[in-house]
Amino acid sequence: MFETLKKAPVDKIFALMGEYRADPRKDKTDLGIGVYKDPTGETPIMSAVKKAEQKVFADAKTKTYVGVSGNRGFCDAVTDLVFGDAIEKSRIASVQAPGGTGSIWVLLQLLNRARPGGTMWISDPSWPNHQPMCELAGLNVKAYPYFDAESGDVKFDEMLACLDKMGPEDTVLLHACCHNPTGANLTNEQWDKVAASLKKTGAFPLIDLAYLGFGDGLEADAYAPRKLASELPEVMLAFSASKNFGLYRERAGCAVCVGSDENTAAIAYSQMANIIRASYSQPPDHGAEIVRLILSDPALRAEWEAELKEMRERMVRLRVKLADAIRERSNATDFDFVARHRGMFSLLGLDKAQVEHLKLSNGIYMIDDSRINVAGIPEDRVGELADALLAVAR
Ligand SMILES: Cc1ncc(COP(=O)(O)O)c(C=O)c1O
Known part of the structure; x- marks a missing residue:
């Protein structure tokens, strides 16, 4: 064969x-x-990871299954870190997934259930894995203008003009900060315009947040997810702890659906859990437990x-x-x-x-x-x- x-x-x-x-x-x-x-x-x-890891090992009493959606303490700590007080917690549905890639994958599967064969717009250029991942999930991929190789900056007017022409059937993959591969990022004023455009057209954002804290700081880098989630009825977000916690091989990530209310969030949660169960059943716990511990322990958090x-x-x-x-x-x-x-x-x-x-x-x-x-x-x-x-x- x-x-x-x-x-x-x-x-x-x-x-x-x-x-x-x-x-x-x-x-x-x-x-x-x-x-x-x-x-x-x-x-x-x-060093905060090393200390947390030692505590995780010392305190562990079992290796039994955690559950389809993974470590709940991790998901809550991550969504608090990302969204702060910007949105109602009842709108948030989150599951732990294997890294940022696993989180994107779960969200793409959900997207393909909601809009089979729909269109995903990615930046030109984008992280090289975005296109094959979208295609594997059955979506059509198109590119929106992003990088101006002459100036090294974002072609924002062209990007916005492309966004403005989209409709409610389109989905847009946005890098929240620290754009990969270009390094060129939107200003807060430009994010405000992106939020206004998506609000007007109904196009749906999938936010890739793989580098929170690597750009201008934890709060500054969270501007886009907070702005989009507070302005729009629904957003999806994929968080990775690979870079900012240095947990690359532990595969700790979080897939988030922000619904318009508690009911739509509950539907999104059940769909994500259903997708996970039918694919890899549960995510690995080790990295997620380290992140949970660091974010919930004031001394470890300050060190991190x-x-x-x-x-x-x-x-x-x-x-x-x-x-x-x-x-x-x-x-x-x-x-x-x-x-x-x-x-x-x-x-x-x-x-x-x-x-x-x-x-x-x-x-x-x-x-x-x-x-x-x-x-x-x-x-x-x-x-x-x-x-x-x-x-x-x-
Ligand atoms: C833009 C972007 N998204 C997602 C990821 C996925 O990261 P990981 O699956 O290693 O957590 C990366 C990693 O390089 C990335 O650059």
């Missing part, structure tokens, strides 16, 4: 990770895969927030250093957008040949669309990186 199938394409990010590991050069630079790195190039376990702040500020510092180094060398402002961007990524606007050249000649690895992970910038060799980028860009 298997011979009747073709080999499926390899995920380009994981393929690049393999190439990087196999490269014997000592001075190679990994700006590829989207995981946070500390100054030594490691992806550390956060301080570590998250340090990570966020390091990424901003690296952005500024790289933009400064390029400007000092070239007397041009072409890469200043790197300092304006937020989150873990920036799209540099290089073509595939330039990206390949940087890999072969300089051992600098980035995704072939020229997305860099700014947390991978070697702080002591920013000048070398600036030289290499300028050489290839000229």
Whole structure:
């Protein structure tokens, strides 16, 4: 039977990770895969996570099933973190799912039940997994204008014009903050306009929140979900604890449906639970329990927030250093957008040949669309990186 199938394409990010590991050069630079790195190039376990994990192990008494919708304390803590007091709690239906990806998957299944074969609009460009995930869920995918490669900013007027033409049958996938892959984000005033447009057209938002706290702070990064959920009758949101808690492999995420009232929220909850039961039955508990403990324990929470702040500020510092180094060398402002961007990524606007050249000649690895992970910038060799980028860009 298997011979009747073709080999499926390899995920380009994981393929690049393999190439990087196999490269014997000592001075190679990994700006590829989207995981946070500390100054030594490691992806550390956060100290609050380590402490919470030890407590989870020490206190555990059973490994029995938790339930289809997972760790309720985790879901409540996450939805409090995301929505604060912006909306009535009775409107919120949430389930724990395996990471942000698992959360998006549950929501896409629900969407395809409500609007079979419907249209999902994703940003141009978007996280490379969005399109295949939507297609696997049976949805049609279209792109709305987003990134202006010339300026490095969001083409907001074009984006809004596209949103304004949508109708109630359309669904729009929006990156709440720290846009992946571009790093270019909407201002609060622009989010207000997006909310007004969705309110007018009835188009339905699915908010991807994979980097809460990686942009401008926990409160600032929650602006879009709070605005959209308070202005619109219904929204869906996928939360990931992979990056902001550094829990990548533990697969902790939360799928949220905000209904117009308690009754619609209850319907959405039952549908999500039904989808989960028929697919993977229950999510893994370990990462979710760590997050629950951190968010509910004032000392652990303060420690986590301080570590998250340090990570966020390091990424901003690296952005500024790289933009400064390029400007000092070239007397041009072409890469200043790197300092304006937020989150873990920036799209540099290089073509595939330039990206390949940087890999072969300089051992600098980035995704072939020229997305860099700014947390991978070697702080002591920013000048070398600036030289290499300028050489290839000229
Ligand atoms: C935009 C976006 N959404 C969702 C995810 C999913 O994250 P995870 O499934 O690892 O929690 C990622 C991870 O890279 C992402 O960048």
